[in-house]
Amino acid sequence: MSKTNDKTSIEKFLSSLAGSKEVGLVIANNQIEYKKFAKILHDLGFHKSDNVTDILKVKKTYFTINQNTEKEVYDFVVQYPTGQIEIFDKKIMQSHIFSPNYKDSAVVLLVDQDHLNKLQAKGFNFLSASGPAYRS
């Protein structure tokens, strides 16, 4: 995981994600910063999504995660670099399988530090599973 420490460079960080084969991670120190980053993401054309298959529809996507985030987001992040993603829908017991198109695509997770800590403690190691990370 690489870290970019230039506090003024979140825009540069997000623009560098295009074509990345890993999911980017933006870590906010608090809720105020979290909202600020969400606005920047929106302004830069990132589409907020709740469904991982949305990455097939739009080129720039971001997911917000917290301690209650569904496991499927973690499964998605882990599989994103592997060329194929299988997400299992427990309700209908079916797999959704798709191949990410990395070209010009960018996928970002937005999380605040507190929730990230809780997720890590649960064993969802987003820090390892994601690629480039930005922290203010």
Add this chain to the structure above:
Amino acid sequence: MNSPERQFNALTSDQDKSSNEIKKTTETVDELRPIIETETSISYLGVKLEKAEVRDSQFVPKREQYEDFINDKEVALPLQRDIAVAFLNGEPLLIEGGTSLGKTTTVRKMAAELGYEVHYANLNGATDVEDLMGRYIPNPHKNKPEDPEYIFADGKVTSGLRQEEGKIKIIILDEFNSAAPNILIRLHEVLDALERGGDVILSEDASESISVNKEKTKIVALMNPVGKGYLGREPLDPAQLRRWVYKKMPSELPVSTFSYSTDALFKAGPESQYITPDMFLKSREDALTLEQLSEIPGMREILEKYKEFHKAAKELVKSRKIAEDQSQPFIYDDRMEPRRVRDFVLRFYNGDINEAFQQALRYYYANKLESDVDRKKLEELIRLVEYRPKTIGSQRRGTEREEKLSVGESISKHIEVAIEKLGKENVFGPKEIEKVFGVKIEDVPDIPFSVEELERAKNLNQMLILRVDKTAEGEPMSIKAMSDMLDKKWQDEGKDCLLFEKDCFFFEIYETKDEIWKAFVGKDVFTQESPRPGWALVSKDFLPDSLDKDGLGQTEVVIKTLKEEVFKDLDIPEEYAEAITEFENKKAEIAKLMDECRSGVAQDSGVVQELLQLKIIQLTRQTAAEWVYDVAVYYDINNKKLFVDKLTWLASSTSDGKLSRLGWFSGNGGGFYPIGTCLSRRL
């Protein structure tokens, strides 16, 4: 021919060899390619997997996703090879290593190439057994009242287990050591069923049974190391780990791999790395049967060595002398490892039992270790798992062994093969030697010649003889000892004596027979020189083109025979190649010395010593004691004499420094006799 070595090697017929020569260049290039794909198969460092017949499925990863996959030689290629071995052997594979190694990507990349479906389950958190094994759900297709309210829907694992015509499926169990205990228990029931080749009983579906087949379903579990920054992982119980072929990979990319991969990504380095032959495994087209396995020469000996190795390796792990820093404990299982090693040998034996065993031990034992230091420790033990044929006087090693009739216990069987090829009158083994000399041979050496060599020996009018260097009393088997022994024995049997009969011309010159011997072979040779022990292929007559030639000319005839008949289309053994090179290098010098002898400048003895020191002479000529031994045995058993009216040059010198020659078996000894050179081959 019953030799398993021969049978398994399926040596190329002579007719095929010319076409093979043409292909050789291409094959050599191909052999160095780490991944070779054909229409129906892919070989990963030599391990060949068949592609699925049906590859059109949403579960099969798309190949274009892996176009920039970097096949580095330290991580990616060995990983693919080891995965291929597990797939080929139908073994569940558990790979532990850091996230940056690309474990899942590698499996999916192979699946994309092979057309295998991937059924992926990440076992980290919130997964329950039903997600994997299936559950009842409201029937989404219910249209009529008689339609069931609920139907059973497969889970991720059951969908991977169900067999479909033409499909091959891989179940990936990611983050395996994050799984809840109840999930691990259920999955291990599945593994047990796969191992048995039986059914998986779905308690989740009113005990429906699913027939499983490890040929059609491959299971790969992946996990990150416990600790080392990976939270929520618990070490697996070593007893559970035994069900898996466990492969320990580094926690991080090795520095050199990182460097190469990074350069490759930026197109800043070479596109490929040099792949060494030792990285390759070569899988057989068809696995051996157990019967064939048991017939492999040296199997019993190497099994004993393997048992010792297993015990020692277990002790090293138990005492933490290896794997001390590994957070995931493991054992070398007494039941599973031997079975895996056996199955590996069945699949990967290619004529060299040592190589097959040692590769198996690297795969199933060394692969569990992370550090290079630990691997080296185990490698020292692995190298001891070796069968050494009891070949006397041979320096030949390696793959050449596989062509030999070398087997301890079945030596009598191999003598039968030799008799089949050469005829009973031309094979003299331990029974014949005991009959002739009364020497009982306790430890019979293996026959160091291949079937093909025996067949050629037949065409060269050769016989196969086992030589011993001691009499029954433990004295040197000298010419004197043989002469004393056989003259008396043969007299009792009504046969002629050894070489010089009473009416022989030489008795006009010498008082006793011993003096005649000493005159021709020298006193020391007569009383002290013994045959070099072991098997030899010996000409019963001299080589036709060797008449009327000097020492160099005779040797050139021998070399020509070796190249054009004995080893034609075969690799010349290293010691013969060295000997020929030495001869070529010294030929001019010896020729010059010969000229000086003819002009009286130099002594004959100098030339003789030069000739006798040549390796080619020592390898291809009988010494005086050997020649006497050989003709004596032949006469004793067959009651036929060799070299009655001719002579052959030997690899011995007389007391006055001349080259020894013998013949006149019961001949008069007077007059002119042709002198030539025989071909007597030892290894």
